[in-house]
Amino acid sequence: MLLPKGLLYAARSYPDKIAVVGGNHRYSYQQLEIRTAKVKASLSKLGAKKGDRIGLLLLNDFRYLELMYGATALGAIIVPMNTRFSVEEHIYVLEDAGVEILYVNKEFLTLIPEIQKRVPTIRHIILAEDENDQALLENKQVESYEKLLVSEPIEILTYDDIHEEDIAGLFYTGGTTGRSKGVMLSHKSLVANAMHVVINFKNKKEDIYLHAAPMFHLADQASTFAVTLTGGTHVTLRQFTPKGFLEIVEQERVSMTMLVPTMINMILHSADFEKYDTSSLQFILYGASPMATELLKKTMNLLPRISLIQAYGMTEAAPILTLLLPEDHNVSNEQNEKRLTSCGKPVQLVDMKVVGPDGNELPTNEIGEFVARGPNIMNGYWRLEDETSKVLQDGWYSTGDMGYMDEDGYFYVVDRAKDMIISGGENVYSVEVEQALYMHPAVLECAVFGAPDKEWGEVVRAAVVLKPGVTSSEEEILTFLRTKVANYKVPKSIEFLLELPKSGAGKILKRVIRDQFIKQPVNE
CATH class of the missing domain: 3.30.300.30 (ANL, C-terminal domain)
Incomplete structure (x- = not known):
C-alpha cells in the first residue's frame, strides 16, 4: 500500500468530515485532498520529480500533512528536519540528503541567508504561512506556499509511478559515530506501522488526534497516517506548552494524543492542570524515552479514565516494535507493577528476539541484544552501505538495545543503545x-x-x-x-x-x- 492511498480512501469515504484543524483553519477531507493535489502539482512545476528530496523545516502545522501526502504522491522523498537542531546540523542534513526544495515556517527565516550561502543545491525555499503573513511580505528570499497552491487548477489527487518499496521518507537520527544518519523508510514500512496503530489503538473516524509532540518526530508520526486512514481529525499545536495543550484539548474536545514522558510530567505539574476540562481525552500513547515508574503511577492516578499505551521502537522501525497495552497498565499486584517496567510485546507483524554475542537466541530472562524483523523495518541508511550491513542481516535489524524477555513474552529494556x-x-x-x-x-x-x-x-x-x-x-x-x-x-x-x-x-x-x-x- 502507498501512503497517498490512505488520504484518498478517507476523502472518498468521509469527504465532509473535518480532516485538519490548525490555527484558524479547518479543512474537510475533500478540501485536504484538493490542497494536497495542488501541493503535488506545485512541486512538479518547481521541477521536483520521483526520488528528489523535499526538506520540511516546520513546526507543527496542518501543511505538514499536505506536504507529506503531496510529495510522496509525486514519488519524491520527504526529509522532516528536527526544528531544535543548530544551523550547523541543519546544513549537514540538507547537504547529505541533497535537498533541492525546502519548506520553512517564519520562525526559521533567520537561518535562510546561511543556508543559501552554504547549500547551493537548494533551488527553492518556500514559506509555509498564510498568504497575508507579515513575514512573507517582508522577505523576498522565499516563495509563498499559498500562492503556489492558488495557481494550480488541479483538484484531484493522483499518484504516479510509485511502488511500496520506494523510499517515502528520509528521517535523520544521531549515529553512534557522532554523525547523523538518514534512515530510509519506504511506503510499505510507514503503512505497516500505520496498520499496527489502527489494529492496536482501535482508531475510528470519531477520533480527534492532537499533534502535541513534534511532527518531524516519528514518535508522533506513528499515529499520523493511521488517523488519516480511519478518517479521524488532526489537530495541530504549533509549539507545546502545558497550558497550550490543556487549552486545545478543552477547545477541540481532543480524544487522543501522543506525548513523551517529559511532556506528561510538565502537564501534571502545571498550575493550569485543574483549570481545564480534559474529560474528552480517552487515550494517550507515550514513548520515545524511558518513563519513570513513579511518574507512570501518578499519571494513572490523576487520569484514571484515560487508556495508556507505551510504544517502544526506533526510527529504523518506522518506529514501533512493541506495545504495552492498556490492560497491562495496572498495579493490582506485584507482578502487574513489575510489568509497568516492560516495553510490552511485539506488534502483530514484527518478530523480535534476544540474542547473545554469537547471534544465537537466548533463553527467557537472559540479557542480550534485541533484534527484530518485519515489514516496518527500514530499507537502510542513506548512502551508508557499510553502516547498513552492520545492522541489517538476513532481514533482522540489530537494535543495539540490551534487555530480556520474560516467560509471558514481555520484553524489558535494561540499557539503551550504547552511550x-x-x-x-x-x-x-x-x-x-x-x-x-x-x-x-x-x-x-x-x-x-x-x-x-x-x-x-x-x-x-x-x-x-x-x-x-x-x-x-x-x-x-x-x-x-x-x-x-x-x-x-x-x-x-x-x-x-x-x-x-x-x-x-x-x-x-x-x-x-x-x-x-x-x-x-x-x-x-
Whole structure:
C-alpha cells in the first residue's frame, strides 16, 4: 500500500468530515485532498520529480500533512528536519540528503541567508504561512506556499509511478559515530506501522488526534497516517506548552494524543492542570524515552479514565516494535507493577528476539541484544552501505538495545543503545557531543554520559580534563558548545577531573564516571 492511498480512501469515504484543524483553519477531507493535489502539482512545476528530496523545516502545522501526502504522491522523498537542531546540523542534513526544495515556517527565516550561502543545491525555499503573513511580505528570499497552491487548477489527487518499496521518507537520527544518519523508510514500512496503530489503538473516524509532540518526530508520526486512514481529525499545536495543550484539548474536545514522558510530567505539574476540562481525552500513547515508574503511577492516578499505551521502537522501525497495552497498565499486584517496567510485546507483524554475542537466541530472562524483523523495518541508511550491513542481516535489524524477555513474552529494556542519552524524548549521542567538546582549545579529554532526571528522564552531563597549563570554566565551555550542537544536547553540568578512568586497553570507562557522578543531582 502507498501512503497517498490512505488520504484518498478517507476523502472518498468521509469527504465532509473535518480532516485538519490548525490555527484558524479547518479543512474537510475533500478540501485536504484538493490542497494536497495542488501541493503535488506545485512541486512538479518547481521541477521536483520521483526520488528528489523535499526538506520540511516546520513546526507543527496542518501543511505538514499536505506536504507529506503531496510529495510522496509525486514519488519524491520527504526529509522532516528536527526544528531544535543548530544551523550547523541543519546544513549537514540538507547537504547529505541533497535537498533541492525546502519548506520553512517564519520562525526559521533567520537561518535562510546561511543556508543559501552554504547549500547551493537548494533551488527553492518556500514559506509555509498564510498568504497575508507579515513575514512573507517582508522577505523576498522565499516563495509563498499559498500562492503556489492558488495557481494550480488541479483538484484531484493522483499518484504516479510509485511502488511500496520506494523510499517515502528520509528521517535523520544521531549515529553512534557522532554523525547523523538518514534512515530510509519506504511506503510499505510507514503503512505497516500505520496498520499496527489502527489494529492496536482501535482508531475510528470519531477520533480527534492532537499533534502535541513534534511532527518531524516519528514518535508522533506513528499515529499520523493511521488517523488519516480511519478518517479521524488532526489537530495541530504549533509549539507545546502545558497550558497550550490543556487549552486545545478543552477547545477541540481532543480524544487522543501522543506525548513523551517529559511532556506528561510538565502537564501534571502545571498550575493550569485543574483549570481545564480534559474529560474528552480517552487515550494517550507515550514513548520515545524511558518513563519513570513513579511518574507512570501518578499519571494513572490523576487520569484514571484515560487508556495508556507505551510504544517502544526506533526510527529504523518506522518506529514501533512493541506495545504495552492498556490492560497491562495496572498495579493490582506485584507482578502487574513489575510489568509497568516492560516495553510490552511485539506488534502483530514484527518478530523480535534476544540474542547473545554469537547471534544465537537466548533463553527467557537472559540479557542480550534485541533484534527484530518485519515489514516496518527500514530499507537502510542513506548512502551508508557499510553502516547498513552492520545492522541489517538476513532481514533482522540489530537494535543495539540490551534487555530480556520474560516467560509471558514481555520484553524489558535494561540499557539503551550504547552511550545514547534520551532526554525529553530526544536522542543524544555522546560521541557527537564529545566531538564538539574536543573542538574547544582547552579540552584534552572528555566523556559525555546520561544521568537520571525527574523532569527529563535523563540529562546530559560531561567530565572534562583540561590541557596542561590551560584554564577554562564550565560556563565558557557550555557557551562554546551552544554554537556547535542543539541546546538539548548541551550538558547540564561539567565536572573537571585530573584524569579519566581507563581500561587496560586505554579506553575511557564511562560506566565508572557515570556511577560516580549520577549521585550528584543537577536539579538542586
